[in-house]
Amino acid sequence: MCYFDHTLWQCGYWRWGPFRQQCNKEYRTGETCGLRLVYQTYLINDPCQLCEKVDKKQRRLAKMAQDVDRWAREGGRGATIQRTQAEMHDLQLEIDKLLRDHDIRKNSVNY
Numbered sequence: 001m002c003y004f005d006h007t008l009w010q011c012g013y014w015r016w017g018p019f020r021q022q023c024n025k026e027y028r029t030g031e032t033c034g035l036r037l038v039y040q041t042y043l044i045n046d047p048c049q050l051c052e053k054v055d056k057k058q059r060r061l062a063k064m065a066q067d068v069d070r071w072a073r074e075g076g077r078g079a080t081i082q083r084t085q086a087e088m089h090d091l092q093l094e095i096d097k098l099l100r101d102h103d104i105r106k107n108s109v110n111y
Contacts, residue, residue: 003039012106013048050102057095064088 005017020039047055068084071077 002033002035003037006038006041007044008041009044009046009048009051011048011051011102013050013102014105017042048102050098050105054095054098054102057091057098061088061091061095064091 002019002023003021004019006014007017008014016036023033023035023037064084064087068081068088071081071084
């Protein structure tokens, strides 16, 4: 039951911070007992790194969709449209994976 700082973002994502105080169960200097308790929680109003990555990828996906629509109206770019649609599919899979990772971490026990 050693004490650590705790960082919490507005979206619910969290992480452990640095070691702060040793508990009575551990007698060796510099060692921890393995159990983590919150010493202090720091609330951050900015989006977490995963949210920023998701936002960036979603903006890129929206731009690609606009490009595909424009190219379809203009005509004559079939290969470019197919390649971009494949990239859009891969990008959507990346976004889905990031969102899954974010939800797993957000909903895990953090205390």
